[in-house]
Amino acid sequence: MTSGRPGHGPTEPGGERTSSGRPGETAQTLDRGLRLLHLVADAPGGLTVTEAAHRLGIGRAAVYRLVSALTGHGMLRRDRAGRLRLGAGVLHLARRAQPLLAEGAMPALRRLAEQAGATAHLTVVEGDEGVALAVVEPSWTAFHVAYRTGSRHPLERGAAGRAILAGRAGSAGPVTTEGELQPGAYGVAAPVLGVPGLEASVGVVALAPLDAATVGGQVLTAATAIAHALS
Incomplete structure (x- = not known):
């Protein structure tokens, strides 16, 4: 079981902390999501989650959360090989x-x-x-x-x-x-x-x-x- 320090969200695998909904953390999540979109847009062959995590400097768990949200809005998709590509949105x-x-x-x-x-x-x-x-x-x-x-x-x-x-x-x-x-x-x-x-x-x-x-x-x-x- 994991726990965080007072005033911080709990730690998840990969060293990432879950958002507690504070404005600064929300802005950071938005920034990472936009950066992920730019990275995928600049990768003609798409990106794996591991590659995206490395380039963003964050854990895979955090990338999976970003991908889930962006896929839900049609901004990203996974191809047959599981690589991240831009979506129709x-x-x-x-x-x-x-x-x-x-x-x-x-x-x-x-x-x-x-x-x-x-x-x-x-x-x-x-x-x-x-x-x-x-x-x-x-x-x-x-x-x-x-x-x-x-x-x-x-x-x-x-x-x-x-x-x-x-x-x-x-x-x-x-x-x-x-x-x-x-x-x-x-x-x-x-x-x-x-x-x-x-x-x-x-x-x-x-x-x-x-x-x-x-x-x-x-x-x-x-x-x-x-x-x-x-x-």
Whole structure:
């Protein structure tokens, strides 16, 4: 039988103490749960409970309690090998957040489309693809690229995806491409940096070559404005 010191919860296997419901302990549990979600999200092959316990620096019993709660809310799941993976609940939350992201980005995208005379877009990461979350077409051009919201493409192709990869590497861009997603289309994009939990880029695509210096500066300004709007 185990017992704790006065003022502390009882000790469980692995050296962890059960929560007595005090605010500090509740906040610690929440922090560990969120850290566990981030660890699983960053592990393409999933994590075992033992691996998660080691990386969090806590006992297996505590990880099992976190997994039980997060699985109940659909945030985690166990695959056939028993490894921890993200659950469908995370995707549900992400989809619910997307309209808010698009709304926050729209003013900067409108300015960018009008300044550059090109179709402006906000692209976010889903898995190993970039997805166009918001698109704004210029109002004064005779011709422009029709770019559909929801369009997907590999991160390794196109200015939007390459800008996201550049942001992962610590570069603010801008990135320019020609004909990678559509023959005769030119793109300039920059990553949206400084928004926790968000991997995204903002850019423009046009049917004619773009002035990299001028449009690149406009794209960088838009990326900064969107980062401030979403922070």
